[in-house]
Amino acid sequence: xxxxxxxxxxxxxxxxxxxxxxxxxxxxxxxxxxxxxxxxxxxxxxxxxxxxxxxxxxxxxxxxxxxxxxxxxxxxxxxxxxxxxxxxxxxxxxxxxxxxxxxxxxxxxxxxxxxxxxxxxxxxxxxxxxxxxxxxxxxxxxxxxxxxxxxxxxxxxxxxxxxxxxxxxxxxxxxxxxxxxxxxxxxxxxxxxxxxxxxxxxxxxxxxxxxxxxxxxxxxxxxxxxxxxxxxxxxxxxxxxxxxxxxxxxxxxxxxxxxxxxx
Amino acid sequence: xxxxxxxxxxxxxxxxxxxxxxxxxxxxxxxxxxxxxxxxxxxxxxxxxxxxxxxxxxxxxxxxxxxxxxxxxxxxxxxxxxxxxxxxxxxxxxxxxxxxxxxxxxxxxxxxxxxxxxxxxxxxxxxxxxxxxxxxxxxxxxxxxxxxxxxxxxxxxxxxxxxxxxxxxxxxxxxxxxxxxxxxxxxxxxxxxxxxxxxxxxxxxxxxxxxxxxxxxxxxxxxxxxxxxxxxxxxxxxxxxxxxxxxxxxxxxxxxxxxxxxxxxxxxxxxxxxxxxxxxxxxxxxxxxxxxxxxxxxxxxxxxxxxxxxxxxxxxxxxxxxxxxxxxxxxxxxxxxxxxxxxxxxxxxxxxxxxxxxxxxxxxxxxxxxxxxxxxxxxxxxxxxxxxxxxxxxxxxxxxxxxxxxxxxxxxxxxxxxxxxxxxxxxxxxxxxxxxxxxxxxxxxxxxxxxxxxxxxxxx
Numbered sequence: 001x002x003x004x005x006x007x008x009x010x011x012x013x014x015x016x017x018x019x020x021x022x023x024x025x026x027x028x029x030x031x032x033x034x035x036x037x038x039x040x041x042x043x044x045x046x047x048x049x050x051x052x053x054x055x056x057x058x059x060x061x062x063x064x065x066x067x068x069x070x071x072x073x074x075x076x077x078x079x080x081x082x083x084x085x086x087x088x089x090x091x092x093x094x095x096x097x098x099x100x101x102x103x104x105x106x107x108x109x110x111x112x113x114x115x116x117x118x119x120x121x122x123x124x125x126x127x128x129x130x131x132x133x134x135x136x137x138x139x140x141x142x143x144x145x146x147x148x149x150x151x152x153x154x155x156x157x158x159x160x161x162x163x164x165x166x167x168x169x170x171x172x173x174x175x176x177x178x179x180x181x182x183x184x185x186x187x188x189x190x191x192x193x194x195x196x197x198x199x200x201x202x203x204x205x206x207x208x209x210x211x212x213x214x215x216x217x218x219x220x221x222x223x224x225x226x227x228x229x230x231x232x233x234x235x236x237x238x239x240x241x242x243x244x245x246x247x248x249x250x251x252x253x254x255x256x257x258x259x260x261x262x263x
Numbered sequence: 264x265x266x267x268x269x270x271x272x273x274x275x276x277x278x279x280x281x282x283x284x285x286x287x288x289x290x291x292x293x294x295x296x297x298x299x300x301x302x303x304x305x306x307x308x309x310x311x312x313x314x315x316x317x318x319x320x321x322x323x324x325x326x327x328x329x330x331x332x333x334x335x336x337x338x339x340x341x342x343x344x345x346x347x348x349x350x351x352x353x354x355x356x357x358x359x360x361x362x363x364x365x366x367x368x369x370x371x372x373x374x375x376x377x378x379x380x381x382x383x384x385x386x387x388x389x390x391x392x393x394x395x396x397x398x399x400x401x402x403x404x405x406x407x408x409x410x411x412x413x414x415x416x417x418x419x420x421x422x423x424x425x426x427x428x429x430x431x432x433x434x435x436x437x438x439x440x441x442x443x444x445x446x447x448x449x450x451x452x453x454x455x456x457x458x459x460x461x462x463x464x465x466x467x468x469x470x471x472x473x474x475x476x477x478x479x480x481x482x483x484x485x486x487x488x489x490x491x492x493x494x495x496x497x498x499x500x501x502x503x504x505x506x507x508x509x510x511x512x513x514x515x516x517x518x519x520x521x522x523x524x525x526x527x528x529x530x531x532x533x534x535x536x537x538x539x540x541x542x543x544x545x546x547x548x549x550x551x552x553x554x555x556x557x558x559x560x561x562x563x564x565x566x567x568x569x570x571x572x573x574x575x576x577x578x579x580x581x582x583x584x585x586x587x588x589x590x591x592x593x594x595x596x597x598x599x600x601x602x603x604x605x606x607x608x609x610x611x612x613x614x615x616x617x618x619x620x621x622x623x624x625x626x627x628x629x630x631x632x633x634x635x636x637x638x639x640x641x642x643x644x645x646x647x648x649x650x651x652x653x654x655x656x657x658x659x660x661x662x663x664x665x666x667x668x669x670x671x672x673x674x675x676x677x678x679x680x681x682x683x684x685x686x687x688x689x690x691x692x693x694x695x696x697x698x699x700x701x702x703x704x705x706x707x708x709x710x711x712x713x714x715x716x717x718x719x720x721x722x723x
Contacts, residue, residue: 015713021432021437021438022434022439023664024427028659028672030674035674043660044637050631054631086632087292087296087596088296089597179662179664
């Protein structure tokens with residue numbers, strides 16, 4: 001550690017060289033003890049995008065149009081609106097009874113559900129491309145019509161699968177937005193789902209967005225999971241243990257304090 | 264046995280003690296989710312009136328979770344200090360509030376009674392206290408802990424430097440650590456939430472933090488907030504463990520949801536003590552708690568979330584922690600819906616823990632689906648500082664890029680110290696001065712460009 005004074009021009013360079021190590025908001029200047037104006041507004045812009053991702057309704061008609069001419073099924077949970085949805089996750093997990101009555105039981109290997117979750121942006125942008133990529137890969141599978149679900153949590157897929165008579169459900173759902181990523185999609189796979197199915201019986205792929213896991217990368221992983229699940233007749237911890245790589249299952253059975261996601 | 268009170272000609276009845284506590288609790292979404300909240304404002308105040316006339320001794324005779332079913336209840340009852348409780352033994356909950364706010368309740372008197380106060384007594388009195396009451400009483404309480412510095416002195420505010428990284432990249436973490444140190448953060452602990460919760464990863468992160476601490480001779484402690492069983496294994500392998508971390512909750516079943524038992528905590532506590540790494544003291548434990556944890560694990564036993572939260576402080580108290588913090592806004596809007604609920608809960612958690620003699624800090628924070636923003640955090644941090652909070656958490660620019668939520672920034676903490684005339688831990692302030700970062704005359708951090716600081720090579 002020498003104490004020579006480094007010319008001013010190099011000051012900015014230390015943070016410039018460190019910023020490629022992390023997306024953290026490091027080296028922000030101060031005025032007095034406060035952040036500079038640009039940094040304050042930059043933060044507020046990111047927060048605004050995250051909040052808009054939570055509160056903007058899913059554009060169901062636009063999603064239907066991207067799947068056309070294929071027909072979609074449209075359902076909603078028992079949570080009537082966003083404020084109730086945010087306060088009552090239990091209602092977001094259950095299918096509205098009127099919607100359930102409109103679903104016809106079939107004989108499907110798998111049903112894909114596109115649900116708004118906590119980021120409609122994620123679902124709007126990523127769910128249909130992933131669904132189409134999966135249809136291309138799952139030759140010979142009996143795939144139910146795409147279900148579009150609003151005010152949905154992960155477990156809503158269980159009620160939908162039961163109503164449609166599907167052996168597996170793939171829930172594609174908007175993840176809780178952060179300041180840096182507001183459009184991240186999570187995918188939860190459940191074999192033999194039923195109402196009240198524990199989260200430990202699911203497998204999860206997360207972080208699907210343009211700067212994270214790509215649609216094709218997610219589709220490849222999900223195809224592996226679907227084929228293995230069909231062979232092993234299970235999902236969850238048992239399937240995670242057989243997975244070729246780490247980190248594809250979220251351990252969501254622990255209390256929420258353990259700083260993880262819940263959607 | 265029931266409780267009742269009449270307001271405006273209507274008589275409200277409460278079937279049992281936990282119903283009375285739940286109905287008296289300030290409104291929050293978690294109690295609504297659990298179906299425990301008061302159904303009207305008048306019912307809530309009737310419950311507070313009934314609660315105010317309840318003898319404190321009731322809580323020693325009425326377990327909210329049966330003694331034989333729950334080790335937290337057994338811990339509370341078996342370790343209750345009757346001699347310390349004696350001065351309070353004839354008081355009602357309402358008398359207790361009056362006494363706490365009176366000049367008779369001095370710092371020394373509050374310290375003497377702390378071992379006699381059970382979590383449920385603390386929770387009960389908090390429910391009939393306004394926010395200013397929670398601050399006024401907490402401010403009179405001093406809880407000092409030591410490991411490599413002195414935390415909790417009046418007129419001081421410590422901070423946890425939280426340099427998280429989504430892939431636990433060592434240099435990325437070092438860059439955030441440098442950022443925090445240049446803002447005078449990190450005297451409570453430099454503590455990482457690891458993205459990967461494994462022994463090997465925890466070992467490597469601790470090794471990196473310990474090297475940096477030793478190289479620059481920083482009078483603080485480091486921690487990787489991995490599961491307690493991982494930390495035990497890291498200690499067994501000779502890893503650089505200063506503090507043992509664990510998330511805890513207020514019932515045996517909720518703790519089982521975290522994968523911990525009291526005996527595992529005891530084992531970890533004994534192991535960390537045996538390392539004798541502390542220089543100013545041997546407080547070796549660090550716990551996080553938070554309202555909603557028990558309900559989210561389906562382990563709240565029909566108790567309202569604020570009361571069951573206070574039971575976690577009995578668990579913490581048993582292991583003489585250096586640090587405890589509530590993660591108040593983290594657990595989500597289904598437990599604390601908006602800024603008002605988060606602020607109230609933060610003040611409650613701080614007050615109840617301090618009343619029980621626990622060194623309480625706070626992660627003043629919120630998620631993006633809560634009705635809260637940085638203005639709410641500004642309010643909460645000032646109120647907590649007025650209440651004499653032990654420490655607060657800071658992350659670069661208030662944005663935790665690993666856990667995807669917002670806490671306080673290093674700037675915020677610096678602003679708070681200036682606004683409220685609070686100093687870092689004395690050993691840490693002296694070190695900052697040696698590093699040329701702190702002016703002891705003005706008690707202010709200097710604005711030293713990173714490239715000119717003595718820490719500039721920290722990241723390598």
